Amino acid sequence: MDSHSHGGAGALRSRSSQSQSPSHSASASATSSIHKRKLPPTSDDGGHVPPFPPSSFDGALTSNDDLESISARGNDSDSDDDSEEDAVVDDDEEEFDHDSSMRTFTAARLDNSNNNNNSNSAPRNSKLKSESNSNNNNSGVKIENSDGSAAKDAGAGGAAGGSVPGIVVKEDATMIFTDNLQTSGAYTAREESLKKEEEAGRLNFVCLSNDGVDDHMVWLIGLKNIFARQLPNMPKEYIVRLVMDRSHKSVMVIRRNHVVGGITYRPYVNQKFGEIAFCAITADEQVKGYGTRLMNHLKQFARDEDGLTHFLTYADNNAVGYFIKQGFTKEIHLDKDRWQGYIKDYDGGVLMECKIDPKLPYTDLSTMICRQRQAIDEKIRELSNCHIVYPGIDFQKKEAGIPKKIIKDIPGLREAGWTPDQWGHSRFRTSSASTDSAANQKHLTAFMRSLLKTMYDHGDTWPFKEPVDARDVPDYYDIIKDPMDLKTMSKRVESEQYYVTFEMFVADVRRMFSNARTYNSPETIYYKCSTRLESHFQSKVTGGLQSGTKIQ
Numbered sequence: 001m002d003s004h005s006h007g008g009a010g011a012l013r014s015r016s017s018q019s020q021s022p023s024h025s026a027s028a029s030a031t032s033s034i035h036k037r038k039l040p041p042t043s044d045d046g047g048h049v050p051p052f053p054p055s056s057f058d059g060a061l062t063s064n065d066d067l068e069s070i071s072a073r074g075n076d077s078d079s080d081d082d083s084e085e086d087a088v089v090d091d092d093e094e095e096f097d098h099d100s101s102m103r104t105f106t107a108a109r110l111d112n113s114n115n116n117n118n119s120n121s122a123p124r125n126s127k128l129k130s131e132s133n134s135n136n137n138n139s140g141v142k143i144e145n146s147d148g149s150a151a152k153d154a155g156a157g158g159a160a161g162g163s164v165p166g167i168v169v170k171e172d173a174t175m176i177f178t179d180n181l182q183t184s185g186a187y188t189a190r191e192e193s194l195k196k197e198e199e200a201g202r203l204n205f206v207c208l209s210n211d212g213v214d215d216h217m218v219w220l221i222g223l224k225n226i227f228a229r230q231l232p233n234m235p236k237e238y239i240v241r242l243v244m245d246r247s248h249k250s251v252m253v254i255r256r257n258h259v260v261g262g263i264t265y266r267p268y269v270n271q272k273f274g275e276i277a278f279c280a281i282t283a284d285e286q287v288k289g290y291g292t293r294l295m296n297h298l299k300q301f302a303r304d305e306d307g308l309t310h311f312l313t314y315a316d317n318n319a320v321g322y323f324i325k326q327g328f329t330k331e332i333h334l335d336k337d338r339w340q341g342y343i344k345d346y347d348g349g350v351l352m353e354c355k356i357d358p359k360l361p362y363t364d365l366s367t368m369i370c371r372q373r374q375a376i377d378e379k380i381r382e383l384s385n386c387h388i389v390y391p392g393i394d395f396q397k398k399e400a401g402i403p404k405k406i407i408k409d410i411p412g413l414r415e416a417g418w419t420p421d422q423w424g425h426s427r428f429r430t431s432s433a434s435t436d437s438a439a440n441q442k443h444l445t446a447f448m449r450s451l452l453k454t455m456y457d458h459g460d461t462w463p464f465k466e467p468v469d470a471r472d473v474p475d476y477y478d479i480i481k482d483p484m485d486l487k488t489m490s491k492r493v494e495s496e497q498y499y500v501t502f503e504m505f506v507a508d509v510r511r512m513f514s515n516a517r518t519y520n521s522p523e524t525i526y527y528k529c530s531t532r533l534e535s536h537f538q539s540k541v542t543g544g545l546q547s548g549t550k551i552q
């Protein structure tokens with residue numbers, strides 16, 4: 001990138017819109033002296049300026065200077081620069097003054113410059129973040145049948161959810177992805193709603209160049225005004241010149257016959273790439289999805305009408321994020337022979353490239369994404385039952401979190417892949433399959449006692465025998481909020497009342513080991529002891545269960 005310096009402050013301008021930082025401005029320039037566009041010898045304009053202004057606008061805009069002369073004037077001084085600009089865009093300034101959206105932007109910009117002298121990208125980004133977050137939150141809505149009862153078949157691999165009373169199956173994927181945009185992601189939702197606006201005729205995307213048609217000229221001037229406001233460091237003459245240059249085209253968002261924003265680009269048809277010169281959305285319509293939809297229309301148009309395969313642009317530093325989201329990269333893969341010497345260089349910007357896909361339905365991406373999500377959802381349904389919602393259990397508790405009655409089966413547990421041989425997750429039963437709960441408790445206590453003994457006998461037990469003494473380890477209880485040790489567990493076992501299920505006992509053992517690994521780092525002896533003792537415990541549980549006591 002060229003980084004020539006310029007004599008006068010008035011010359012130091014870039015396309016940069018939002019960054020008001022003096023340092024940024026001082027390094028940023030897009031005046032003709034660094035504007036290195038090299039017109040291709042075979043170019044349709046052949047290097048000469050297209051007729052401008054069009055006949056219908058005679059007198060409205062009077063300057064059609066070439067860029068070199070703009071640069072020369074721009075270099076003079078601030079006041080020169082201003083007066084020159086005024087001479088060129090006097091009439092347009094009128095429009096600015098009457099454009100409330102522009103006033104809003106100016107106010108916002110002043111606010112920003114008060115709050116943040118270097119760049120307003122931070123507040124801008126936080127706004128973007130919060131918007132997208134709120135959208136994302138919406139997308140977390142759980143979809144179930146509205147009546148909560150009409151369960152549907154779970155699909156190929158699914159359980160027979162439809163026939164089980166009380167089971168709720170999430171709504172059909174088609175419904176989720178086409179009728180409920182909240183679940184479809186912020187991008188798709190925005191694209192879809194703008195598409196609907198287009199279909200209803202309230203929004204239009206048009207691609208025009210300076211063709212002399214009155215309506216088109218009004219729109220082009222509206223777009224030029226937006227660029228001039230949104231890219232304040234760009235010389236206004238330069239904007240006028242490119243927007244009205246007949247070798248450039250502009251894709252515009254038109255709402256209620258007013259321009260909301262647009263992109264001006266120059267198609268290099270022979271080289272099959274386009275150069276995006278300017279891109280902006282009017283201030284009070286930004287971050288509503290127009291920029292994305294505009295880019296999608298541009299890509300579709302440039303591919304289908306101009307036969308382009310790539311776009312290049314010098315993205316302003318503070319707009320790089322936007323361009324990345326539109327598929328642009330900083331790596332330029334396009335053969336240099338195709339573009340070097342053709343496009344304009346800008347300071348304060350990053351050269352970025354976007355490959356235009358030959359097949360993608362750019363203006364209907366939302367439908368494509370919805371279908372992809374639907375296909376993935378269907379695949380997940382084939383492999384899992386996670387869309388089936390079971391009614392749950394009536395888990396009545398006494399004080400100590402102990403079930404009043406034994407729960408025979410938890411709905412959905414077996415369907416989720418649970419098998420009775422998974423230790424630690426089952427109710428304790430002796431092999432005698434006694435239904436006498438007192439006898440069961442006795443067997444359970446004996447089994448737990450034997451497990452504690454085998455741990456006590458193990459050589460790695462010493463760190464776990466007693467509760468950790470806070471005098472020895474002052475911060476232990478700051479970090480470990482739920483301590484456990486073998487002595488405490490022994491007391492609980494001997495009470496013959498605490499551990500009424502084997503899971504409760506196993507939970508305490510696991511907590512004791514996980515505490516040790518939370519507080520201590522892996523290379524410590526405590527950590528290693530916990531790992532070894534736990535595996536010893538596990539093997540004893542398995543062995544004990546196999547030899548007479550079983551859980552189910």
Ligand SMILES: CC(=O)SCCNC(=O)CCNC(=O)[C@H](O)C(C)(C)COP(=O)(O)OP(=O)(O)OC[C@H]1O[C@@H](n2cnc3c(N)ncnc32)[C@H](O)[C@@H]1OP(=O)(O)O
Nearest residue numbers: 128278279280281286287288289290291292316319321322
């Ligand atoms: C080549 C050049 O012209 S470079 C100069 C680019 N133009 C400007 O900087 C002028 C001021 N800015 C604008 O006019 C607009 O904000 C544009 C054109 C950059 C973007 O248009 P918008 O309508 O605001 O974009 P849209 O609402 O579609 O946002 C698309 C995504 O880009 C993000 N985005 C928009 N602007 C920016 C930005 N400046 N930086 C980072 N991300 C951005 C949005 O948050 C959104 O992200 P999400 O999909 O994750 O929610």
